[in-house]
Amino acid sequence: MDTVADMLTCVRNGNKALKPYVVVRHSRLKEDIARILKQEGFINSYSVSGKPKTELQIDLKIKGRRGIIEGIKRISKPGLRQYVGVDEIPRVLGGLGVAILSTPKGVLTGREAREQKVGGEVLVHIW
Numbered sequence: 001m002d003t004v005a006d007m008l009t010c011v012r013n014g015n016k017a018l019k020p021y022v023v024v025r026h027s028r029l030k031e032d033i034a035r036i037l038k039q040e041g042f043i044n045s046y047s048v049s050g051k052p053k054t055e056l057q058i059d060l061k062i063k064g065r066r067g068i069i070e071g072i073k074r075i076s077k078p079g080l081r082q083y084v085g086v087d088e089i090p091r092v093l094g095g096l097g098v099a100i101l102s103t104p105k106g107v108l109t110g111r112e113a114r115e116q117k118v119g120g121e122v123l124v125h126i127w
Contacts, residue, residue: 003027007056008124011043015067016061026056032107032126033100034058040098040109042069042126045069071097075122085119097127 007024015023015052023032026048034046044059061068076082084090089097089110099110103120113120 002074002078003044003049004029004033004123005077007033008072008074011037011060011069012072016057018062018065019060020062021057021059023057023086026050026053029102029107030056034106036098036109037099037126040126042098065070065115072124072126075099075125082122083120084122086114086117089114089119090122090125092125093127097125100124100126 003025005032008023010022031046031048034043037043038046039046042061044061046056046058049055049057084101089101091110092099100123101108101110101113101120102123103113103116103118104118105118107123108116108118108120
């Protein structure tokens with residue numbers, strides 16, 4: 001079961017339904033993805049709750065009668081991993097979107113990975 005895809009589906013559905021927040025099961029990778037979504041301005045905030053860190057609450061950003069997130073897509077899947085070198089890091093919508101990568105230096109955006117000259121696994125495209 002792909003837990004990252006489940007998280008992205010919850011965010012996508014909550015965004016379309018104009019929900020103020022969504023709650024998903026916690027993992028460190030999901031928390032790192034939420035950190036990048038907050039850093040890039042796609043969500044308001046996120047928080048971890050529960051005694052042994054069991055839930056991740058993501059507060060979605062709503063503008064008028066639309067969610068901020070236009071699209072979110074899982075790229076590397078458990079059955080087909082997508083790895084790229086530093087020269088092959090994709091630009092999402094010509095730079096308007098964000099690629100999220102898992103690298104040896106942690107979970108980074110495509111821009112940060114290019115600056116640090118490190119490649120990795122392309123997890124998500126978001127725009």
